[in-house]
Structure formats: C-alpha cells, structure tokens
Amino acid sequence: MAKVLMKGNEAIGEAAIRAGCRNFFGYPITPQSEVPEYLSRRFPEVGGTYVQAESEVAAINMLYGGAGVGKRVLTTSSSPGISLMSEGISYIAACELPVVLVNIVRGGPGLGGILPAQSDYHQATRGIGHGDFRLLVLAPASVQEAVNLIYEAFDLADRYRNPVLILGDGMIGQMMEPVEFPPMRPLDSLPEKPWAATGMKDRPQNVINSLYLNEHELNAHNFKLKAKYDQVAREQVRFETWRCDGDLDVLVVAFGTMARIVKTALADFNAAGGRGGVFRPITLWPYPHEQLRETARRAKKVLVIEMNTGQMIDDVRMALGPDREVGFFGRTGGVVPTPDDVLAAIGEVTGKGAAR
Amino acid sequence: MKAIFGYPKSLQSRTTHYCPGCTHGVIHRLVAESIDELGLRERTVAVAPVGCSVLAYNYFNCDSFEASHGRAPAVATGAKRCRPDLIVFTYQGDGDLASIGMAEIVHAANRGEKITVIFVNNAIYGMTGGQMAPTTLPGQVTSTSPFGRDTELAGWPIRVAELLATLRGKAYIARVAAHTPLLTIKAKAAIRRAFDLQRRDECFTFVEVLSTCPTNWGMTPNEATEWLERNMMPYYRLGVLKEPGDFVPYSVERG
Ligand SMILES: Cc1ncc(C[n+]2csc(CCOP(=O)(O)OP(=O)(O)O)c2C)c(N)n1
Numbered sequence: 001m002a003k004v005l006m007k008g009n010e011a012i013g014e015a016a017i018r019a020g021c022r023n024f025f026g027y028p029i030t031p032q033s034e035v036p037e038y039l040s041r042r043f044p045e046v047g048g049t050y051v052q053a054e055s056e057v058a059a060i061n062m063l064y065g066g067a068g069v070g071k072r073v074l075t076t077s078s079s080p081g082i083s084l085m086s087e088g089i090s091y092i093a094a095c096e097l098p099v100v101l102v103n104i105v106r107g108g109p110g111l112g113g114i115l116p117a118q119s120d121y122h123q124a125t126r127g128i129g130h131g132d133f134r135l136l137v138l139a140p141a142s143v144q145e146a147v148n149l150i151y152e153a154f155d156l157a158d159r160y161r162n163p164v165l166i167l168g169d170g171m172i173g174q175m176m177e178p179v180e181f182p183p184m185r186p187l188d189s190l191p192e193k194p195w196a197a198t199g200m201k202d203r204p205q206n207v208i209n210s211l212y213l214n215e216h217e218l219n220a221h222n223f224k225l226k227a228k229y230d231q232v233a234r235e236q237v238r239f240e241t242w243r244c245d246g247d248l249d250v251l252v253v254a255f256g257t258m259a260r261i262v263k264t265a266l267a268d269f270n271a272a273g274g275r276g277g278v279f280r281p282i283t284l285w286p287y288p289h290e291q292l293r294e295t296a297r298r299a300k301k302v303l304v305i306e307m308n309t310g311q312m313i314d315d316v317r318m319a320l321g322p323d324r325e326v327g328f329f330g331r332t333g334g335v336v337p338t339p340d341d342v343l344a345a346i347g348e349v350t351g352k353g354a355a356r
Numbered sequence: 357m358k359a360i361f362g363y364p365k366s367l368q369s370r371t372t373h374y375c376p377g378c379t380h381g382v383i384h385r386l387v388a389e390s391i392d393e394l395g396l397r398e399r400t401v402a403v404a405p406v407g408c409s410v411l412a413y414n415y416f417n418c419d420s421f422e423a424s425h426g427r428a429p430a431v432a433t434g435a436k437r438c439r440p441d442l443i444v445f446t447y448q449g450d451g452d453l454a455s456i457g458m459a460e461i462v463h464a465a466n467r468g469e470k471i472t473v474i475f476v477n478n479a480i481y482g483m484t485g486g487q488m489a490p491t492t493l494p495g496q497v498t499s500t501s502p503f504g505r506d507t508e509l510a511g512w513p514i515r516v517a518e519l520l521a522t523l524r525g526k527a528y529i530a531r532v533a534a535h536t537p538l539l540t541i542k543a544k545a546a547i548r549r550a551f552d553l554q555r556r557d558e559c560f561t562f563v564e565v566l567s568t569c570p571t572n573w574g575m576t577p578n579e580a581t582e583w584l585e586r587n588m589m590p591y592y593r594l595g596v597l598k599e600p601g602d603f604v605p606y607s608v609e610r611g
Pocket residue numbers: 406407408409425448449450451452453476478480481482483484489
C-alpha cells in the first residue's frame with residue numbers, strides 16, 4: 001500500500017479500524033479529539049458505531065460492556081480524562097477484558113495545559129487504578145509506529161485478555177507524517193471469545209465480574225493475574241537502541257517523541273567526535289530493565305530525558321541499581337526540549353559540548 | 357402429572373441472600389418470568405449493580421455483568437451497541453441509579469438506548485447499612501439522617517421516572533409496586549411490556565419498582581409493606597409516565 005500523509009490522531013483511528021475495531025466510546029478532550037472526529041466520519045463506511053459518551057466515566061464503562069460481549073473496542077482520551085476512567089480500568093483489568101486505550105498526554109497536574117507532555121508515566125505504569133493489576137503500556141515515537149502499535153495492541157489485548165494502553169503525547173496526536181497502513185483485518189478472522197457474555201444457549205453461564213467476597217478466592221485471582229503479568233513481562237519487552245555499539249560517552253534514555261529529539265541532538269554530538277546512543281523503551285510496562293542494564297554497562301554516563309520532572313527515571317534507577325549515577329533533564333507543561341537544550345544537558349554530564 | 361408452578365427458567369434455583377420480607381426477590385421473579393414468556397433467555401444479558409442486588413448474576417439464569425457503582429446503563433449501552441441482537445437489561449437500586457449513576461441513566465435514556473432498566477426504589481441505601489438515599493422521603497430517619505431527612509439541607513427526594521419522562525426522546529417509563537398480589541400482577545405487566553418493546557427494537561424502557569427494606573427501615577415485613585403504602589405511594593405515584601406513542605419527531609433542516 002502506498003504511503004499517505006496523515007495527522008497522528010486520524011491515523012490512530014484508521015489503524016483501529018484496520019485491526020477490526022468497529023466500536024468507539026469516548027468523550028472529547030484536546031489534544032485527542034481528532035480520533036473521535038475521524039471515526040464518527042469513517043465508521044458509517046465500514047459499519048461501525050461511534051458513541052459520544054456523557055463523560056469518560058461512562059465511556060470506560062461502555063468499553064467494559066462492549067469488550068464483555070466480545071467486541072474489539074477503543075477509547076482515546078487525554079490525561080484528565082484518563083484519571084476519570086481509573087475505576088473502570090481497574091474493573092476491566094480485574095475481569096480480564098481486552099480493550100485498547102489511548103492517552104494522548106497533555107501537561108498536568110489538574111487542568112494543566114493542552115500541549116505535549118509525558119507526565120502520565122507513573123499513572124500509566126504504576127497507578128492507573130486501585131488494586132493489584134498491570135496494563136501493557138506501549139509508547140510510540142512516530143505516527144507510523146503509533147499505527148503499528150495500535151494495530152498490534154488489539155491482538156495483544158486479546159491474547160492476554162488484558163487492557164493495553166498506548167501512551168502518546170500531544171506531538172504524536174497532532175503531527176502529520178507519511179504512514180503506511182496494515183491491511184484490513186476481516187472481521188471473521190478475529191479470535192473467538194468463548195468467555196464473553198453473548199447469551200447462554202448450550203453452555204454454562206458467562207459472568208463478567210470482579211467481585212470475590214471470599215478472601216481466598218480473591219487471593220487466588222490476584223495470583224492468577226500475577227502469573228499472567230509475569231508471562232507478559234517474559235514475552236513482550238520491547239525497546240530500540242540507536243548508535244549503541246561499542247563504548248559510549250553517554251547513553252540517553254528517553255521514550256516516545258522525546259527520543260527523536262534526542263537522536264537529532266546526538267547526531268550533532270557524534271559528528272563533533274562524541275559517542276552517544278539512545279535507549280528507547282517501547283514497552284513502558286513491561287520495562288526493559290535487563291536490556292537497559294546491559295546497554296548501560298558500556299556507557300560512561302547515563303542521562304534520562306523526559307517531558308516531566310522525572311518519572312521514568314525511577315525505572316532506570318531500578319535497572320541500574322543504587323551505585324550508578326543517573327543524570328536527568330526534563331521540561332514540563334508543554335515546553336518541549338529543543339535539540340540545543342538536549343545538547344546542553346549532554347554537555348553538562350559528559351563535559352563535552354558540540355557546536356551547532 | 358403436569359407442573360403448574362415452578363422456578364422460571366431465567367432464575368437459577370438457589371436461595372437468595374435477601375432479607376425476609378425484602379421485595380428484591382419478588383422483582384427478580386417478575387423479570388425472569390417476563391424473559392421466559394417472551395422466549396428471550398438465550399439472548400439476554402443482565403447487568404447487576406453495586407447494592408444489595410450485586411449478586412443478581414447468581415440468581416438470573418442468563419449471561420451477566422457486574423457493573424461498577426452506578427454505571428450499569430453505560431455498561432448496557434456498550435453491550436447493546438456492540439451486539440444489538442442481544443436483550444440487555446440493568447437491575448439497579450436507588451443509590452446506584454439516582455445518586456452516583458444519575459449521569460449514566462439520564463444520558464442512556466436521552467440517547468434512547470434500546471435497553472431495559474429495572475429500578476428498585478427502596479428509599480434507602482440497603483447494602484451499606486441504611487444511609488440516606490436521594491429517594492429517602494422528607495422526615496425519614498436513616499443512619500445518616502438520624503433526625504429525619506431535612507429537605508433544607510438534603511433536598512427533596514428525586515422522582516426519577518418523572519425526571520426521565522421529561523426527556524424529548526421515545527421511551528416507555530412506568531412506576532409500579534410489588535407488595536400486594538394485585539400490584540404485583542400490574543408490575544409484571546409493565547416489566548413484560550418493557551422487555552417486549554426492547555425485543556421489537558422500539559425504545560428505551562424503564563420500570564421503577566417501589567420496594568421494601570424491612571432491615572434498614574427497622575420494621576417487620578408487614579410494617580414495611582404498610583409504610584411503603586402510606587408514605588412512598590403518595591409521593592411516588594404509580595402509573596405509566598410515558599408511552600413510545602407519545603413521541604413526535606423533530607429535526608432542523610440541513611444547512
Ligand atoms: C465507587 C463506590 N462508592 C461507594 C460504594 C459503596 N456502596 C456499595 S452499595 C452502596 C449503596 C447501594 O444502595 P442502593 O443502590 O440504594 O441499593 P440497595 O442496596 O438499597 O438495593 C454504596 C454506597 C461502592 N461500592 N463503590
């Protein structure tokens with residue numbers, strides 16, 4: 001298929017359709033509103049339904065209903081909206097329902113701002129709802145990668161019967177890039193869901209439920225979920241290394257679009273005789289702790305750069321242990337670090353500058 | 357020998373956890389009989405609330421959801437929009453539906469979701485031990501209105517059926533009670549009609565059932581029945597508040 005030039009949010013909508021999703025439930029919020037706008041136009045052409053929910057609380061519960069009857073369902077939102085979905089996400093994880101969620105992160109806390117940020121890292125990987133559960137969290141760095149990850153997210157959600165969260169930032173949603181779409185999944189090729197609540201004819205009752213009044217049953221349920229998360233952690237760790245061969249003056253750890261800016265800066269740094277590489281986790285959960293530890297062995301310095309005040313750095317510290325010094329540079333609230341800002345930060349930790 | 361009475365197919369044959377004299381059990385049966393009579397069981401999905409009927413999936417003999425507190429109409433919306441061929445109903449208490457879940461019920465009704473909502477109004481929070489509900493009557497003593505509901509501080513009890521009936525869309529909205537044989541027959545007719553309208557893909561359907569909570573009202577079952585009759589029925593008038601035939605279409609010209 002030929003490449004088309006498309007805005008990230010619209011491409012996310014189209015990728016979901018390609019993956020066999022025909023039901024979207026959501027509530028408008030900047031900077032993700034182009035997803036529902038695109039789908040409300042496009043769904044009638046492919047036989048899908050778009051429901052504008054009364055709130056994010058309602059939207060996530062509509063997802064619960066739609067996933068529970070066995071359909072591929074999607075919602076997209078941005079930071080405050082995801083906070084409102086928190087209880088529902090916990091129910092969905094507890095009931096092991098496959099859903100795909102997209103957070104086009106904006107600056108917080110509170111109403112914050114509408115510009116790109118990465119300040120929901122902790123929420124996504126640690127605290128998106130009450131109870132003992134995990135989401136698969138995927139962080140694309142380009143519109144093409146967002147398309148590929150959305151397409152795959154529906155399969156991952158079905159395979160593990162778990163919610164999958166795509167953590168993008170306002171840049172992913174708003175920028176236009178050429179993309180190539182994967183083929184349309186025939187709906188009859190989607191996996192069977194024998195556990196779904198679809199009406200009981202000649203089988204026992206299916207119940208989508210997270211209530212376990214007996215403590216031993218709830219304990220067992222939690223350890224069953226834990227075993228699944230352990231399996232995901234063994235099978236799904238993804239990351240990219242860029243210019244990480246040989247010994248490095250500096251290894252920069254960054255995710256999402258921030259990693260692209262870092263690459264631009266490091267290209268200059270390396271051209272000026274420095275040796276710098278990027279480690280970019282693609283799965284934020286499960287986090288590539290071991291792979292980062294291995295890569296960082298060959299680096300004199302490690303620098304974390306994020307569009308927040310330091311959240312992923314916790315995972316980097318966990319990977320590298322207490323003895324390893326980890327530098328940090330961050331900007332928040334929609335202030336996107338420029339390649340020059342990044343170069344300056346690299347200069348500070350390495351003592352080497354690069355003229356631009 | 358021919359059995360002339362037994363468990364409806366749509367009920368599982370097990371003892372419920374409801375207190376003696378609680379009308380939740382009667383209402384379950386009316387729902388199950390209606391589903392049976394319309395031949396809908398094999399494609400029906402129930403959505404249980406958070407409240408005393410949280411375990412309704414253990415009693416209804418059909419595929420089910422247990423929803424988070426107040427969100428059953430949103431869950432039902434998701435299920436029905438994804439599988440319009442299913443018959444989807446919610447079963448909700450008054451704290452669940454009229455307090456925390458008010459936005460979800462109003463908007464599901466307003467969108468005209470083709471679901472059936474069974475709203476069990478017992479004027480109190482049963483499950484959490486008898487706190488004031490949005491439906492608690494003026495002067496009614498509960499554990500969080502120990503001197504009786506003060507309408508100056510807590511507002512007036514919400515008449516949900518009337519409120520929903522003001523919405524512009526097509527709907528069937530009725531209020532019934534199930535504490536006497538005659539009223540129970542009428543309640544059954546309303547519930548059955550609601551499911552039948554859903555079966556015919558007509559409109560949003562809503563049946564409010566006045567219900568007793570002898571335990572948290574602090575009464576014997578007989579006293580509770582009398583109390584419902586004397587106090588709830590004058591404020592919550594029984595009857596059909598809206599018929600789908602009342603609907604008149606309207607649309608602006610396309611610009
Ligand atoms: C988010 C949330 N808030 C509060 C509760 C606690 N809670 C459980 S049941 C209930 C009230 C139920 O009352 P009602 O809906 O009137 O049903 P009844 O028990 O009377 O049948 C509350 C407040 C909860 N489970 N979840």
